Amino acid sequence: MSRTFSTIGKKLFQYMLVLFVAITINFGLPRLAPGDPLLYFFDESTIRELTDVQRQDVLNSVGLGGSLWEQYISYLQGILTWDFGYSITYAQPVTAIIADKLGWTLLLVLPALLLSTLIGVMIGAYSAWNRGKGRDVTLLTTMLTFQAIPGFWIGMLFIAIFAVQLGWFPTYGAMSIVQDGTTWGYVKDVLWHLVLPVTTLSIATVGSNYLLTRSSMLESLGQDYMLMAEAKGVKKRTLIFNHGLRNALLPIYTQFTMALGSLIGGSVIVESVFSYPGIGRLLYESVVARDFPMLQGVFFMITLGVIAANILADITYPFIDPRAKSTTKKVQA
Known part of the structure; x- marks a missing residue:
C-alpha cells in the first residue's frame, strides 16, 4: 500500500x-x-x-x-486566483471570454474527434485484416491522400461547393442572425452550421487514426494467439474486433486521450476558415493582436487539458489493457 x-x-x-x-x-x-x-x-x-x-x-x-x-x-x-486579467482586444475579463467560447469549441471538436476516431479505427482494422489486397491498397491510398490535404483547403472546397454553389449550408458562423425564436429552431440552426466544420475536421484527422490502427492491428495479427484462433475456426468478425483490435487498442486510446486533452485549443484552421466563434479562432485573433492576457489564459487552459488527459490515460489504462496493470505491479514490486 x-x-x-x-x-x-x-x-x-x-x-x-x-x-x-x-x-x-x-x-x-x-x-x-x-x-x-x-x-x-x-x-x-x-x-x-x-x-x-x-x-x-x-x-x-x-x-x-x-x-x-x-x-x-x-x-x-x-x-x-483564476484571474487572467482583461483582454486587450475585447476589454473584458479573459475568463469570461474563454468560458463563452469554450462551449462552441467543444460542440465542434467533440463530434469530429469521435467520428474520426470511430471511422479511422473501423476502417483501419478492416484494412489490416485484408493487408496486401486491393481493398487495403485502395483504403491506404485514400487515407494517405486525406492525411496530405491541408484542413483549410478541405474547408474552402466545402464552402465553395456546398455553401456557395449549392447553397445547402451556411458559409460562416455558428448560428444565423435571424431565427424563428423557438428552441427547436435554434438547435436545428446550430446543427446546420456545424455540418461543414465537423465534416472538414473529421476528414482532416481520420487519416492519422486509420494509419495508427492499421499499424497496431498488423502487429497484433501476427501474434501466436491470433494464428491459433484463426486455426480453430473463429469467425472473422470475432477475430478482428474481439482478439485483434482489443489487443491493439492501447496506442489508439493513447492518441484519443491526447487529442481529447487538446480539445480546448480547438482547431485554429477550421474555426478561422468558417469564422466559427470558438477557442481556436480566439487564439488566432489573440496572436495577431498581441493580446498577452488572452494568450496566457488560452495557453493555460490547453495545458490543463493536456495534463488532465494524461492523468485520465494513466487511470484508465488498466481497464483498456490489463497488461498495463500487470506492468505497474511489477514496477511497484
Whole structure:
C-alpha cells in the first residue's frame, strides 16, 4: 500500500512539475514575439507622443507593466486566483471570454474527434485484416491522400461547393442572425452550421487514426494467439474486433486521450476558415493582436487539458489493457 501511495505521489509531482514548466513557457513565449503591443491601441506617431507615464499606465492596464519578474509574479498570482486579467482586444475579463467560447469549441471538436476516431479505427482494422489486397491498397491510398490535404483547403472546397454553389449550408458562423425564436429552431440552426466544420475536421484527422490502427492491428495479427484462433475456426468478425483490435487498442486510446486533452485549443484552421466563434479562432485573433492576457489564459487552459488527459490515460489504462496493470505491479514490486 505504501508503495502505491509512493507511486501516486511521484506521478503527481511529475504532473505538477510539468504544469509549472508549461506555465513558465506560456508566460515567456508571447513576450518573445516581435512587435510592440501598444501598436494595437495607437499608431506609431501617437506612440511616439506618449509620455513615459502614459505608456506605463497603458502597459499596467493589460498586465505588462513593471519588470519581467514582477509580471511573472503577477501572472502566477492570477493563476492561483483564476484571474487572467482583461483582454486587450475585447476589454473584458479573459475568463469570461474563454468560458463563452469554450462551449462552441467543444460542440465542434467533440463530434469530429469521435467520428474520426470511430471511422479511422473501423476502417483501419478492416484494412489490416485484408493487408496486401486491393481493398487495403485502395483504403491506404485514400487515407494517405486525406492525411496530405491541408484542413483549410478541405474547408474552402466545402464552402465553395456546398455553401456557395449549392447553397445547402451556411458559409460562416455558428448560428444565423435571424431565427424563428423557438428552441427547436435554434438547435436545428446550430446543427446546420456545424455540418461543414465537423465534416472538414473529421476528414482532416481520420487519416492519422486509420494509419495508427492499421499499424497496431498488423502487429497484433501476427501474434501466436491470433494464428491459433484463426486455426480453430473463429469467425472473422470475432477475430478482428474481439482478439485483434482489443489487443491493439492501447496506442489508439493513447492518441484519443491526447487529442481529447487538446480539445480546448480547438482547431485554429477550421474555426478561422468558417469564422466559427470558438477557442481556436480566439487564439488566432489573440496572436495577431498581441493580446498577452488572452494568450496566457488560452495557453493555460490547453495545458490543463493536456495534463488532465494524461492523468485520465494513466487511470484508465488498466481497464483498456490489463497488461498495463500487470506492468505497474511489477514496477511497484
